[in-house]
Structure formats: structure tokens, C-alpha cells
Amino acid sequence: MLFNLFGKKDGEADNQVFVDRAYTTTEAKLKACVELAKAEPGYLFICWFNETMNMFKDFFKQHGVDDECIVMARYLNAGLLKTKTPVFTEHYPLHAKELELIKNWDTGKIIVYSALDEPLFKHFGSDKIIPLMKMMGMKEDEVIEHSLVTKSIIKGQEKIAEQVSFEHAAISQADWMKKNVT
Numbered sequence: 204m205l206f207n208l209f210g211k212k213d214g215e216a217d218n219q220v221f222v223d224r225a226y227t228t229t230e231a232k233l234k235a236c237v238e239l240a241k242a243e244p245g246y247l248f249i250c251w252f253n254e255t256m257n258m259f260k261d262f263f264k265q266h267g268v269d270d271e272c273i274v275m276a277r278y279l280n281a282g283l284l285k286t287k288t289p290v291f292t293e294h295y296p297l298h299a300k301e302l303e304l305i306k307n308w309d310t311g312k313i314i315v316y317s318a319l320d321e322p323l324f325k326h327f328g329s330d331k332i333i334p335l336m337k338m339m340g341m342k343e344d345e346v347i348e349h350s351l352v353t354k355s356i357i358k359g360q361e362k363i364a365e366q367v368s369f370e371h372a373a374i375s376q377a378d379w380m381k382k383n384v385t
Contacts, residue, residue, distance in 0.1 A: 219357075220302075221353055221356075221357075222314050222348065223348065223356055224315070224316050225318065225319060225346065226319070226345075226346055227341065228318055228319070229318040229320055229321065231344050232292075233258070233259065235344070236262075237262065237268055239290070240269075245287055246287060246288050247274060247283055248274070249276050249289055249292060250273060250274070250276065251291075252373065252374060252379070254375035256292075260273050272287070279304070289305075291314070294317060294323055296363050296376065296379055298360035298361060319336075322379075323356075323380070326363070327359050366384050
């Protein structure tokens with residue numbers, strides 16, 4: 204009884220689809236994705252924005268990794284997902300749009316690679332968190348992975364959704380935040 208005090212309660216389900224892996228910098232996130240692609244060639248890296256896709260393709264090429272495993276979310280088809288495991292290279296600022304994309308996917312948990320220096324995180328003050336993390340001894344290549352991180356990101360996305368009256372297309376996450384968040 205005592206040992207279950209802080210654990211999941213009976214009937215409490217973990218219905219989160221996404222598993223976040225957050226790094227302090229984009230550089231560390233890119234390196235982690237290259238390592239994953241080298242270790243497990245069955246992953247498909249999904250980008251929401253052209254700028255992210257171009258950055259990933261360049262980085263993968265520089266490190267001798269085939270960039271064919273990188274695709275834009277809007278160009279996904281069921282055929283690609285039959286032989287690959289999806290991994291997101293960033294969050295879309297609106298959680299509902301992420302859920303809409305994956306609603307018919309037959310996958311378990313989906314990994315999302317993020318960095319605290321991305322515009323989505325900066326919107327919620329990550330500029331103040333990064334120095335604190337470094338001061339506490341966190342190294343750039345260390346990952347933060349916990350269900351509370353994922354829940355916090357979803358809550359942040361929902362707050363952003365409340366501010367968006369009409370969504371404008373964008374080439375990057377920074378461009379999206381600038382055009383859509385009032």
C-alpha cells in the first residue's frame with residue numbers, strides 16, 4: 204500500500220502517445236538523431252518545417268548518414284510507415300495538429316526529439332532554464348526524458364492554441380511562432 208502511494212492509481216492509464224527526448228541545444232539533438240540513425244537504420248525522421256528538414260539533411264550528410272530517412276510531415280504516406288519507425292525531429296506548436304497526423308498510425312509510442320533552445324521552448328522561458336541546467340551540471344549531450352516533460356509540452360501547446368485565431372503557414376518553428384502567436 205505504502206509503495207503505491209506515489210505510483211499510478213488503479214485504472215489510471217498512460218495514454219500519452221509521444222515520448223519526449225529534450226536536449227539543451229539543437230546541436231546535441233542533431234547529434235543524438237545521427238547516432239540513432241546510425242545505430243538503427245529503420246527510423247524515419249519527420250520534420251514539420253522546411254528549415255528543420257534542410258538542417259537535418261545537411262547534418263546527416265556531413266556525418267555520412269543517408270538523408271533519405273528524413274521526410275516532411277505533409278509528404279508522409281502509409282507506405283513509408285510500413286517499414287520504418289516514425290520519430291519527430293521537433294514538435295509542431297499545436298498539439299491537435301500532431302494528433303491529427305498520427306490518428307490512423309498503427310504505432311506505439313512515438314519519440315520526439317526537442318531542444319530547449321527551440322522557439323517553442325523559448326516562448327515559455329527556456330532561456331532562463333538552460334543556464335540553470337548547466338549550473339546544476341547537466342551536460343549538453345544529456346537527455347531529459349520523463350512523462351512530466353511531455354505533459355508540460357502538451358499543456359504549452361494547448362496554451363499556444365488558445366492564442367491562435369487563424370493559422371498562417373511558415374517555413375520554420377520560429378517563423379510560425381512569429382506569424383501565429385498573438
